Amino acid sequence: MPFPAAMIRRILRFAALVASGCPLAPAAEFHTPNDVDSATLHLWHLDEETIPFSDAGPSPTPLRGLLNGALAGQPSLPGLGTAVSFRSNAGGVPGESNLVGAILAEAPHLVSGNQDNVRADFRYFGKDGAFTYELLIKPEILPGEAGVIASGLLSMDGDGDDRIFNFRIEKQGFLTFMALPHCGATGGGLATIPTTGPHAIATGQWYHVAVTYDGNAGITNNLKLYWTRIDTHPAEANLIGRGTLSNDLNGKTGDLAIGNEARGFNGNAEGEPFPGLIDEVRISGVARHPTDFFFVAPGKRIAPGAKDATAAKPAIPERLDLKLASVLVDASSANLSGKPGEVLRLGSGLHRLDFDFGFSPEPLDADVKLRCQLEGIDERWQETERGMSLTCQALDAGNQVISQAVFSAVGRSDGWETTFDDSKMTRRVEPIYLPAEAVALRLSVSSGSPDTTGLLMVDNIAVSVPGEEEASLWQNGNLTIDGLTPSPGDAPPGWRRDGSDPAIAYLSIRSDGPALALVDGDQMKHGEWTSVQKLNGPPAASRTLVLSWDEAFNVIGGRLNRATYINVPPGAYTFRAIGLAGANQRTGEMIALPIHIDPPFWQRVWFGPAVAAGSVALVAAAAFRHLRRRSKQRLERLRFQNALEQDRSRIARDMHDDLGTRVTVLNLTAALARRDWEKDPAKAQRHLDKMTGAARELVSAMDDLVWAVDPAHDTLDQLGSHLTRLADEMFRDSPVRCRLDIPAELPARPLSAEYRHHIALAVKESLHNVLQHAGPCEVFLSLGLEDETLALMIRDTGRGFDPRSHPDGHGLGNTAGRIREIGGSYALDSSPGHGTSIVLICRLPELPK
Incomplete structure (x- = not known):
């Protein structure tokens, strides 16, 4: 054989x-060449x-x-x-x-x-x-x-x-x-x-x-x-x-x-x-x-003979269904489930809507017609075509579309050869309608539905009044480019790329100048050129203009038709599509997709009642705030009056308890001196000396009282200065040596008169006890401030005493009472022969709001 x-x-x-x-x-790298089958x-x-x-x-x-x-x-x-x-x-x-x-x-x-x-x-x-x-x-x-x-x-x-x-x-x-x-x-x-x-x-x-x-x-x-x-x-x-x-x-x-x-x-x-x-x-x-190619193992191929059995023309289906393949909202896919009665709901604002729809399965009859309408935008049904397109839209002062015309490009243009470089451009002239409200035009050159592929080139765009084609209302219609060396990535002035793949739109560089081009080889994406230009002069009456341009194209229309609506305002709409797939072909129901675009919040039903309720609430809040402010003011006045009464009561008590006692002692001593002046001059002299000391103590007490009530001294640094001066004066001519540890600079923290008065008297009484009972020694006075807490310590090296045997001695009860009255704590430690330590800790009073 x-x-x-x-x-x-x-x-x-x-x-x-x-x-x-x-x-x-x-062996695995060897390939078997094609065989004749x-x-x-x-x-x-x-x-x-x-x-x-x-x-x-x-x-x-x-x-x-x-x-x-x-x-x-x-x-x-x-x-x-x-x-x-x-x-x-x-x-x-x-x-x-x-x-x-x-x-x-x-x-x-x-x-x-x-x-x-x-x-x-x-x-x-x-x-x-x-x-x-x-x-x-x-x-x-x-x-x-x-x-x-x-x-x-x-x-x-x-x-x-x-x-x-x-x-x-x-x-x-x-x-x-x-x-x-x-x-x-x-x-x-x-x-x-x-x-x-x-x-x-x-x-x-x-x-x-x-x-x-x-x-x-x-x-x-x-x-x-x-x-x-x-x-x-x-x-x-x-x-x-x-x-x-x-x-x-x-x-x-x-x-x-x-x-x-x-x-x-x-x-x-x-x-x-x-x-x-x-x-x-x-x-x-x-x-x-x-699978039927040489690089697939022979046993895994579907041979041409098996394929021939199914290669006949497909049978005509009994019924074709018109289906909505996809909806794009602002160039992004809308999330639709496909369930009957579904409503597409969008947020407020102007939206671009793209609808891709077609028959399933694909009809055999070439005479396929589809029409669509966005109810609420279109006054009449629009006939759609496959392929790429040039769309002209008239815009009003609010940038909303008030009229639209779509001009499709599918198949091959007259003069098309193999590519842009060897194909001839053909002139196309179409009428467009401008309502009286039109103030601008938008032109879009689109590659159409994602499954459309091919090439389209556009140049020499003009918009003119019929009979006056020489004067174009559209600027830069011949697409000049600034610069000496234009490249495919450039964009003519006023034009921009858009779509799911803007790279589909590029600039074709020809010997006679650049042109807008679309080269779409991706069946999942689309691209487009877009430009908006103002119309010169004020809005005129509605009119018909002439839109003309040069074009060359070889466009392979996909299965889907596309309907595009730009700047759709808030409102309720329904997208509808109907189709005919041949004279004898049954088709299913029309497409109907309700769409609801939310209005701005100020146009919603709840906004009026909400504004009314809000106004009432604001008025009530203002009235409540006014009443609260008045109540607060009255409360502050009452607090001020109460504080004033407390200060007056404290001053009266101090004058009665301290100054009154001293004046009584002074009067009594004077009477004794007068009695003994003639009988016992030496004794009278002692009374006079006592009167001198009492007078001096009275002046000092008056100074303390004046300092306590003077608002100029209502600060922490003034308190520190006062305590320094008090200790210096008290131990000036005594056998007690005083050492101070008070910061040279303290913050000018406001203090109430009551607070510093109690502090000053508590320290004075403690120092007086040292002078009276400790004997010759050293005394240390320190003051510290940390986290709004004031700490004072008075420590001496004197005789000391046993606090348990003198629970109320040496004026200790008065000192502790004063500190507790302002919310502080008092601690004493002493023993015979080892001196005495007193620690006063007080939280600074809150600042007034």
Whole structure:
């Protein structure tokens, strides 16, 4: 039994590796190349050292043009033989259309015209229109560093009316399949190449890239894009995005090329070389399952035969349901449970609301119509479309939307070629309505619902009065940029980026000036450009103006339609949507989502009663405060009168007890001196001496009394000075030596007259006891202040006594009573022959509030 051709090819490759002396990699690292199966149309292993490169498919089309520096025989993955390098060129400027880059073409030479087209019977899709295009690639530099317009992978892109498709890597980091003008279809797919995770793009690594189309024309997401890193040992291809073809490809042929585009007319060369290696290129007539590729073990693949059984057109469902896919509030997803009767409740303020909705399952009939209304904002139902859009809104003085017009962009614009650089802009003119209250316009260029992908470019915006198109009311409509070297990250004056991914909005730098661009390859995000401009002059009567702009686009509409409302004020609304999915298709109930936006607190129902209740409460509080203040004032007056009465009573008591006694003694002594003046002059002299001492003590007592009632002395520092002076005077001519430990600087802490009077008398009585009873000795007087507590200690080294035998002697009871009267404590310690210590501790009185 002869060996199969594929087995012979593997044996020869293995033998070549051994003969070349290359080290053999472990078995797990070897890969088995693609085999021809029932779905294979063309298969190029690219193992030849030079042209032609054989086609292992059932209708072979060898590749005969290895041109412009393309180099064969480069090492591929172990087990896959060799690959072709496209890193060279034969002249021109990288990034310009005159670059003559490396290319592998079906024709031996490229010419301007259809002479280099692949033959007319070349098959590149299956019987039902389905196809899979796949390659193995190894990028040597990242897309943004390539320095070329784009990096071509597989294309059939001619020089005239033979432009069919282009499968390539965009400089912005997208993998894209584009249906070109003469293929009979519109749309395509655009997906962001991973930059993180196991399949992140990196230089020097091998990736499997593929695009599949299932043949279900017009159905959203009928096209899929895959990007898979090989060394991760994947179990299936890594899906990175979806797209839509409006129709099957029509079978026309153009210039078939690998690793570049094969366009060669005047002014355009092969300007899209792939900066790396390409191997194992296959075209299949089915949309292969994600497991049906060479890097998946054969036993784990879903073969094309099994797939063919389910590849027929899907059955028409009996009923389609119109569903609300998502709601965005201020560009963030609203938290909705989807339960019937649910109400979307939002806080007060102006809100932007985006509603994404569509049919489920996807209808087969292309004649799908959807209409929506935000009841309370829209006066009539609005018809919606898929795709990207330019929205014009009229704003009043309160910045609220009072009219809106939406202009969609879906499919491919007239003059679209392959990208912004080679496409022609077309002029679009639309009427817009401005109510009399309009004072400003807002323009938004949006990438639409998140599952919409594609490219849109806008420039030369103008708003004018009909018949006066030369004078535009919109400033900077041709989008000039301040500075000499604009970059894609710049923003024209007055414009800003917005959306869940503002990077989708970038500045397209063209030879004739910059333009607003949207490049959306992410089916989970959206971006937009927004600008607001005031209208010159005062508000006029309602009028119709002309909005015009240049545009170029290739937009793949997603499954969902989007309705956007900006600056929705507080109130109660209901979003409604209805749809028709074909003349004979039943559809379910309409969408109805109640929305409640809270009014400002001053407009709420409870605010009036709350204000009234608050006013009453404030009046009552003010009256209560007034009465309380009057009561407090009366209480203070009573306290003052009471304190005054207490001071008067204390002064009267002191004058009676002390001064009165001294005056009585003085009078009695004077009488005795007068009696004895003639009888006993010596005795009379003693009486006079006693009168002198009594008079002196009376003056001292008067000084103490005056000091106690003088408000100028109502401070702690004055008390310290008084005690110092008192001790100095008392022991001046005595055998007792007095030592003071009183701080030189005490705080000017206010003290009541009663407080310092009691303190002063208690100290004076204690010092007097020392003078009278201690004998010749030393006495120590110390004063300290800590945490609002005053501590005084009087200690002598005199005779001492036994307090138990004299419980009330030496005036000790009076001293203790005075200290306790002001809330303090009194402690005495004495013993015969060891002196006496007295400690007075008093809390300073509270300051008046």
